[in-house]
Amino acid sequence: MSARTDRVAVKRRLATVHFGSRVGSGRSLGWPVVMRLNAVASAELQHRLPSVNTARTFSKFVVVGGAATALHYAIAILITHLGWAPVVVASTIGFLVSAVFNFVFNARFTFGAKGMDGRQGVRFACTVAAGCAINGALLFAGVWSGMPAALAQLLATAAVLAWNFTLSSRWVFKPRH
Numbered sequence: 001m002s003a004r005t006d007r008v009a010v011k012r013r014l015a016t017v018h019f020g021s022r023v024g025s026g027r028s029l030g031w032p033v034v035m036r037l038n039a040v041a042s043a044e045l046q047h048r049l050p051s052v053n054t055a056r057t058f059s060k061f062v063v064v065g066g067a068a069t070a071l072h073y074a075i076a077i078l079i080t081h082l083g084w085a086p087v088v089v090a091s092t093i094g095f096l097v098s099a100v101f102n103f104v105f106n107a108r109f110t111f112g113a114k115g116m117d118g119r120q121g122v123r124f125a126c127t128v129a130a131g132c133a134i135n136g137a138l139l140f141a142g143v144w145s146g147m148p149a150a151l152a153q154l155l156a157t158a159a160v161l162a163w164n165f166t167l168s169s170r171w172v173f174k175p176r177h
Contacts, residue, residue, distance in 0.1 A: 054169075057110060057111065057169065058165055060109060060110040061106065061110050061164075061165050061168065061169075062161070064102060064105045064106050064109060064110055065102065065161070065164075067101070067105070068098040068099070068101050068102040068105070069098065071094070071097065071098045071101055072091075072094040072095050072097070072098035073094065074094070075090070075093060075094035075097055075098070076090045076091040076093070076094035076095075077090075078090075079093060079094070099128060103116075103120075103121065103124045104116070106168060106173065107120065107173055110168075110173075111168070111169065111173035111175075113173055113175075120172055120173060123167075123171055123172040124168070124172050127163075127164055127167045127168060127171070127172055128164070130163070130167075131160045131163050131164050134156070134159060134160050134163055135156045135157070135159075135160045138152070138155065138156035138159055138160075139152050139153055139156045142155060142156065
Protein backbone atom coordinates (compact mmCIF):
# COMPACT_ATOMS: atom_id res chain seq x y z
CA MET A 1 0.00 0.00 0.00
CA SER A 2 1.44 3.37 -0.96
CA ALA A 3 1.86 6.34 1.34
CA ARG A 4 -0.81 8.22 -0.62
CA THR A 5 -3.27 5.34 -0.26
CA ASP A 6 -2.60 5.24 3.50
CA ARG A 7 -3.25 8.99 3.81
CA VAL A 8 -6.48 8.78 1.80
CA ALA A 9 -7.73 5.86 3.90
CA VAL A 10 -7.04 7.73 7.16
CA LYS A 11 -8.71 10.88 5.82
CA ARG A 12 -11.82 8.93 4.80
CA ARG A 13 -12.03 7.26 8.20
CA LEU A 14 -11.65 10.57 10.01
CA ALA A 15 -14.24 12.26 7.81
CA THR A 16 -16.86 9.71 8.86
CA VAL A 17 -16.04 9.57 12.59
CA HIS A 18 -18.89 10.46 14.95
CA PHE A 19 -18.41 10.85 18.66
CA GLY A 20 -20.87 11.64 21.37
CA SER A 21 -21.16 11.42 25.08
CA ARG A 22 -21.86 7.73 24.55
CA VAL A 23 -20.43 5.44 21.89
CA GLY A 24 -22.72 5.37 18.88
CA SER A 25 -24.89 8.29 19.99
CA GLY A 26 -24.60 9.71 16.47
CA ARG A 27 -23.55 13.22 17.44
CA SER A 28 -20.96 14.57 15.05
CA LEU A 29 -17.82 16.39 16.08
CA GLY A 30 -18.40 18.96 13.37
CA TRP A 31 -16.20 19.81 10.40
CA PRO A 32 -13.65 22.03 12.20
CA VAL A 33 -12.73 19.20 14.57
CA VAL A 34 -12.74 16.57 11.82
CA MET A 35 -10.53 18.76 9.62
CA ARG A 36 -8.10 19.26 12.52
CA LEU A 37 -7.98 15.50 13.14
CA ASN A 38 -7.42 15.08 9.41
CA ALA A 39 -4.43 17.46 9.48
CA VAL A 40 -2.97 15.73 12.54
CA ALA A 41 -3.34 12.30 10.92
CA SER A 42 -1.71 13.53 7.69
CA ALA A 43 1.21 15.01 9.62
CA GLU A 44 1.59 11.78 11.60
CA LEU A 45 1.63 9.67 8.44
CA GLN A 46 4.12 12.00 6.77
CA HIS A 47 6.34 11.75 9.86
CA ARG A 48 6.23 7.94 9.87
CA LEU A 49 6.55 7.27 6.14
CA PRO A 50 9.79 8.02 4.29
CA SER A 51 9.35 11.01 2.03
CA VAL A 52 10.62 11.55 -1.47
CA ASN A 53 12.95 14.15 0.02
CA THR A 54 14.41 11.55 2.41
CA ALA A 55 14.98 9.15 -0.50
CA ARG A 56 16.69 11.92 -2.48
CA THR A 57 18.88 12.83 0.49
CA PHE A 58 19.76 9.17 1.06
CA SER A 59 20.71 8.81 -2.61
CA LYS A 60 23.01 11.82 -2.34
CA PHE A 61 24.48 10.36 0.86
CA VAL A 62 25.25 7.08 -0.94
CA VAL A 63 26.86 8.92 -3.90
CA VAL A 64 29.07 11.01 -1.60
CA GLY A 65 30.00 7.92 0.41
CA GLY A 66 30.87 6.02 -2.75
CA ALA A 67 33.05 8.87 -3.97
CA ALA A 68 34.75 9.07 -0.56
CA THR A 69 35.41 5.33 -0.63
CA ALA A 70 36.88 5.57 -4.14
CA LEU A 71 39.08 8.47 -2.98
CA HIS A 72 40.23 6.46 0.05
CA TYR A 73 41.21 3.47 -2.09
CA ALA A 74 42.84 5.61 -4.79
CA ILE A 75 45.03 7.41 -2.25
CA ALA A 76 45.96 4.18 -0.47
CA ILE A 77 46.84 2.43 -3.74
CA LEU A 78 48.80 5.41 -5.06
CA ILE A 79 50.84 5.86 -1.87
CA THR A 80 51.55 2.13 -1.65
CA HIS A 81 52.36 1.81 -5.36
CA LEU A 82 54.81 4.70 -5.22
CA GLY A 83 56.44 3.17 -2.16
CA TRP A 84 55.91 6.24 0.01
CA ALA A 85 54.42 4.27 2.94
CA PRO A 86 53.39 0.76 3.99
CA VAL A 87 49.83 -0.33 3.24
CA VAL A 88 48.38 0.35 6.71
CA VAL A 89 49.81 3.88 6.82
CA ALA A 90 48.69 4.51 3.22
CA SER A 91 45.17 3.29 3.99
CA THR A 92 45.02 5.44 7.14
CA ILE A 93 46.04 8.53 5.15
CA GLY A 94 43.45 7.67 2.50
CA PHE A 95 40.79 7.18 5.16
CA LEU A 96 41.51 10.52 6.83
CA VAL A 97 41.48 12.44 3.52
CA SER A 98 38.26 10.71 2.48
CA ALA A 99 36.67 11.47 5.87
CA VAL A 100 37.30 15.20 5.36
CA PHE A 101 35.92 14.91 1.81
CA ASN A 102 32.89 13.02 3.16
CA PHE A 103 32.22 15.65 5.83
CA VAL A 104 32.48 18.63 3.48
CA PHE A 105 30.43 17.13 0.65
CA ASN A 106 27.74 15.67 2.89
CA ALA A 107 27.40 19.00 4.67
CA ARG A 108 27.14 21.02 1.45
CA PHE A 109 25.74 18.66 -1.19
CA THR A 110 23.70 16.09 0.74
CA PHE A 111 22.26 18.09 3.62
CA GLY A 112 22.59 21.62 2.20
CA ALA A 113 24.27 23.10 5.27
CA LYS A 114 24.81 26.85 4.89
CA GLY A 115 27.98 26.72 6.92
CA MET A 116 30.00 24.20 8.86
CA ASP A 117 31.00 24.57 12.47
CA GLY A 118 33.16 22.75 14.98
CA ARG A 119 30.19 21.06 16.63
CA GLN A 120 29.27 19.40 13.35
CA GLY A 121 32.86 18.28 12.91
CA VAL A 122 32.99 16.74 16.38
CA ARG A 123 29.61 15.06 15.87
CA PHE A 124 30.73 13.75 12.49
CA ALA A 125 33.94 12.36 14.01
CA CYS A 126 31.92 10.65 16.78
CA THR A 127 29.54 9.17 14.21
CA VAL A 128 32.42 7.85 12.09
CA ALA A 129 34.23 6.42 15.14
CA ALA A 130 31.07 4.67 16.32
CA GLY A 131 30.43 3.42 12.78
CA CYS A 132 33.95 2.01 12.68
CA ALA A 133 33.34 0.19 15.98
CA ILE A 134 29.99 -1.15 14.75
CA ASN A 135 31.62 -2.34 11.53
CA GLY A 136 34.37 -4.16 13.43
CA ALA A 137 31.96 -5.74 15.89
CA LEU A 138 29.54 -6.93 13.21
CA LEU A 139 32.36 -8.21 11.00
CA PHE A 140 33.88 -10.10 13.95
CA ALA A 141 30.49 -11.55 14.96
CA GLY A 142 29.70 -12.61 11.40
CA VAL A 143 33.03 -14.32 10.81
CA TRP A 144 33.01 -15.87 14.30
CA SER A 145 29.55 -17.37 13.61
CA GLY A 146 30.87 -19.02 10.43
CA MET A 147 29.63 -16.51 7.85
CA PRO A 148 31.90 -15.90 4.86
CA ALA A 149 33.97 -12.75 5.45
CA ALA A 150 32.69 -11.02 2.30
CA LEU A 151 29.05 -11.54 3.32
CA ALA A 152 29.76 -10.42 6.89
CA GLN A 153 31.43 -7.27 5.53
CA LEU A 154 28.49 -6.52 3.22
CA LEU A 155 26.03 -6.83 6.10
CA ALA A 156 28.24 -4.74 8.38
CA THR A 157 28.56 -2.09 5.65
CA ALA A 158 24.78 -1.94 5.22
CA ALA A 159 24.30 -1.54 8.98
CA VAL A 160 26.95 1.19 9.20
CA LEU A 161 25.43 2.97 6.19
CA ALA A 162 22.05 3.07 7.97
CA TRP A 163 23.74 4.19 11.21
CA ASN A 164 25.73 6.96 9.53
CA PHE A 165 22.77 8.26 7.52
CA THR A 166 20.46 8.30 10.53
CA LEU A 167 22.92 10.14 12.74
CA SER A 168 24.06 12.48 9.96
CA SER A 169 20.50 13.52 9.11
CA ARG A 170 19.18 13.72 12.67
CA TRP A 171 22.18 14.87 14.66
CA VAL A 172 25.31 15.90 12.75
CA PHE A 173 23.76 18.06 10.03
CA LYS A 174 20.34 18.64 11.59
CA PRO A 175 19.24 22.17 10.72
CA ARG A 176 18.79 24.51 13.66
CA HIS A 177 15.32 25.99 14.00
